[in-house]
Amino acid sequence: MADRDTDALTGIETTGHEWDGIKELNNPLPRWWLYLFYATIIWSIGYFIVYPAWPTLSTYSKGVIGYSSRAELDRHMEEVKASRSAWLERFEAASVDDIVGDTELLQYAMAGGRTIFADNCAPCHGAGGAGAKEYPILADDDWIWGGTPEAIYTTLLYGIRSGHDDALESEMLRFGEDEILEPAQIEAVADYVLSLSGNGAASEEGQEIFLEQCVACHGEDGTGVADFGGPNLTDGIWLYGGSREAVISQINAPRHGVMPAWIDRLDDVSIKQVSVYVHALGGGE
Amino acid sequence: MDQVVDQGAAPSEKPRTPRTRRVQPLYAAHEWVYSRKVSGIFRQVKWAALVVLLGLYYVGPWLRWDRGEGAPDQALLIDLPARRAYFFGIEIWPQEVYYLTGLLVIGAIGLFLITSLAGRVWCGFLCPQTVWTDLFLWFEQKIEGDRVERIRLDQQPMSLSKAGKKILKHGSWLIVALATGGAWILYFNDAYTVLPDIFAGQASMPVYIFLALFTGTTYLLAGWAREQVCIYMCPWPRFQSAMFDEHSLIVTYENWRGEPRGRAKVGESFDGRGHCVDCNMCYQVCPTGVDIRKDQQLACIGCALCVDACNSVMDRFKLPRGLITYDSIANQTAREKGEPTQFRPVRARTIAYALILAVTVAIMGYGLLTRDRVEINVLHDRAPLFVALSDGGVRNGFTYKILNMERQPKTFTLRLSGLDGATLRVVGFAPEWTTEARLPVKPDSVGTFRVLVRSDREALSGASTAFAFQLEEEVSGQVHEYNAAFSGPAQ
Incomplete structure (x- = not known):
């Protein structure tokens, strides 16, 4: 180099960079660093040969030991499954009622069910089964399709209006839209329904319409019929809102939620565990 | 820009080799310290400390303590997988780890107290780095000989006998290091199970990894790094002087009595000159390569081996002992002025440390005795x-x-x-x-x-x-x- 700049004080060549009179000395890299760097280069050659490394047009070099992280994951999952096999066998043999009655299985199922619930159920039903508008609360004691362990298990297996052959089905008539009831009648029956949970007064007309139209599914006293999926109307717990407008709207043109069938999505042991977990959230019957 | 820490040669021994580079580098090159064998009271105290401390360390894991069925019966055990720590009758759960914190606080304040009383007792006698360096040095001296022989050996070209000595030395160091790391493993595993497992190749991978780690660090720190650890790595020497005052016992050279120094022959008169005969023994026995006559230095670990060395020389010249003393600055000044000396352990500083120590011990002890199970x-x-x-x-x-x-x-x-x-x-x-x-x-x-x-x-x-x-x-x-x-x- 023509204009070599040497630092006067140290006698070391500078890089030529200068900031406010401060110059950078061009010291060589520390030798240990350099040797480590060379060592890593040599190491990488071995790595290229032994492990998958180079992309090719349609695939990649597989490496001489045939390692693949995906295969390793599969192996780990197999190991996990094997380590759980003793438990899984016990769960396969037990009914959900058996599990609830067995402290040991119950603890295991609650731990497993918590994870399964968080992954699959919480998006609609909320963490801890807190529910959301139009998605039933699972933590309370109001069950549309029954809250025994077996009933919860059945609901999970086949779903509600899920399209599965064994799905739980119920449909409320569109009393207003299909002109089964006059608007005034709907208001009257809505007032009666609200009065069942102690909200406001009801007219005789409302009660008459209720006895005529609603008792088949909701029961004579309005406490619901779980076998038909008829909700309890007396407990102040409302899936689609408990205001007068909401109740009228639901009688006028009811909405119906859909719960998927889990039988084809989760294995039986998982469904049992999550059934027990939901039952243990607090409202189970 | 002279070095802050001078651990180089004593001035009168050999001139510094002129440096090839014009400016002193930022890092001082490691100059190997060839410390000389010495005998005397402090050397004996150091050996005693070594035997007691290493004895406790190696015996510890083998002690048993019956805790009933299903519980480990090792008296001292930190069971990491099970998340329990055992100390004889005391069992610690992870959430009680503050007892360990309390132990560390007690240790720290104890260190402050003993430092303000008697100087760098920890550094010179008790610190693991000191103890293991002493042990390594003992092997070095047994195999390669004393200071002069070792210097000569290192200057020789490689020969069969030199190679043999070096191999023997490093081999023995590695065995000691392995035993050191091994014993540390025993505090975290059942000693009677894991030791045969280690030799049978059946111990777990973490056991072997940590064994290698502790072996490697012991070998490096006690064999190679030695005083470099004390001077550059350890934070304690940097602030331990904050615990000193003029009544703390420290290793010092009595400048007023020693200077002007000069070579002397037995029987010569010391009228009109200092008592230091410039024999450099104090420097040669120093494990950290300090010349104590240059006043107090960070690199001095207070092991007092120079006191032993100087006393033996003073004896030879029929001069009073204590030219290098383990005494307080106040006493040194008093002696210089011909006033009576006194040791004052009770001072505001030591009372404060003792008080804090007592309160901490009391709180921790009360907490431990009344803790809920x-x-x-x-x-x-x-x-x-x-x-x-x-x-x-x-x-x-x-x-x-x-x-x-x-x-x-x-x-x-x-x-x-x-x-x-x-x-x-x-x-x-x-x-x-x-x-x-x-x-x-x-x-x-x-x-x-x-x-x-x-x-x-x-x-x-x-x-x-x-x-x-x-x-x-x-x-x-x-x-x-x-x-x-x-x-x-x-x-």
Whole structure:
């Protein structure tokens, strides 16, 4: 180099960079660093040969030991499954009622069910089964399709209006839209329904319409019929809102939620565990 | 820019080799310290300290302590997989790790106290770095000979006998290092199981990794780094001078008596000159390569071997001992002025340290003696905070954990207080609403229960109502109360 700049004080060549009179000395890299760097280069050659490394047009070099992280994951999952096999066998043999009655299985199922619930159920039903508008609360004691362990298990297996052959089905008539009831009648029956949970007064007309139209599914006293999926109307717990407008709207043109069938999505042991977990959230019957 | 820490040659011994580079580098090159053998009282104290400390270290893991069935019987054990630490009759759970913190605080204040009293006792006699360096040095001296022979050996070209000596030395160092790392492993595993396993190749991978790690670090630190650890790596020498005052005992050279120094022959008169005969023995025996006559230095670890060396020389010249003394600055000044000397251990500084030490020991001791062997953790459900029930009541969910830290099963009765008419259920243990539930907990484990509490709306005062869980131990009748809050709809 023509204009070599040497630092006067140290006698070391500078890089030529200068900031406010401060110059950078061009010291060589520390030798240990350099040797480590060379060592890593040599190491990488071995790595290229032994492990998958180079992309090719349609695939990649597989490496001489045939390692693949995906295969390793599969192996780990197999190991996990094997380590759980003793438990899984016990769960396969037990009914959900058996599990609830067995402290040991119950603890295991609650731990497993918590994870399964968080992954699959919480998006609609909320963490801890807190529910959301139009998605039933699972933590309370109001069950549309029954809250025994077996009933919860059945609901999970086949779903509600899920399209599965064994799905739980119920449909409320569109009393207003299909002109089964006059608007005034709907208001009257809505007032009666609200009065069942102690909200406001009801007219005789409302009660008459209720006895005529609603008792088949909701029961004579309005406490619901779980076998038909008829909700309890007396407990102040409302899936689609408990205001007068909401109740009228639901009688006028009811909405119906859909719960998927889990039988084809989760294995039986998982469904049992999550059934027990939901039952243990607090409202189970 | 002279070096701050001068651990180079004594000035009169050999001139510094002129440096090839014009400017001193930022790092001082490691100049190997060839310390000379010495005998005397402090050397004996150091050997005694070495034997006692290494003895404790190596015997420790083999002591047994019966804790009953299912519990490890090793007296000193940190069982990381099981998350328990054992110290004879004391068992520590992870959440009690503050006892370890307390131990460290006590250790630190003890260090301050002993430093303000007697200088760098820790550095010179007790520190593992010092003890292992001493042990390594002992092997070095046995194999390669004393200072002069070692210097000569290192200057020789490589020969069969030199190679043999070096191999022997490093081999013996590695064996000591292996035993050191090995013994450390024993504190974390059952000693009687893991030691045969290590040799049989059946111990776990972490055991071998840590064995290699401790072997490597011991070999490097005690064999190669030595005084470099004290001078450059250890933070303690940097601030230990804050504990010193003029009454602290330290290793010093009595300048007033020694200077002007000069070579002397036995029988010569010392009139008109200092007592230092410039024999450099103090420098040659120093394990950190310090010339103590250059006044107090950071690199001096206060091991007092130079005192031993100088005393033996003073004896030869029939001069009074103590030209290099382990004494206070105040006494040195007093001697210079011909005043009487005195050791003053009781000073404001030492009283303060002793007081802090006593208070810390008392607090930790009281905490340990009165600590509860049952602990309760309660987690309120976050989602949902509360659940409105069909009958108008309100329900809260809790995860109730009972830590049974004793080695026997226990049964508890759980009740509620502070909420009128409240009832509870425990999933799997009390399926119906009740006022009390029996909860069994296995020995040495955490019982986790899902507890549901139900209250009428009328009993609640707004969004949060205070209440308490009362847990009664069935055998002892001891009641553990846990204050909690019951969530409900805002009113």
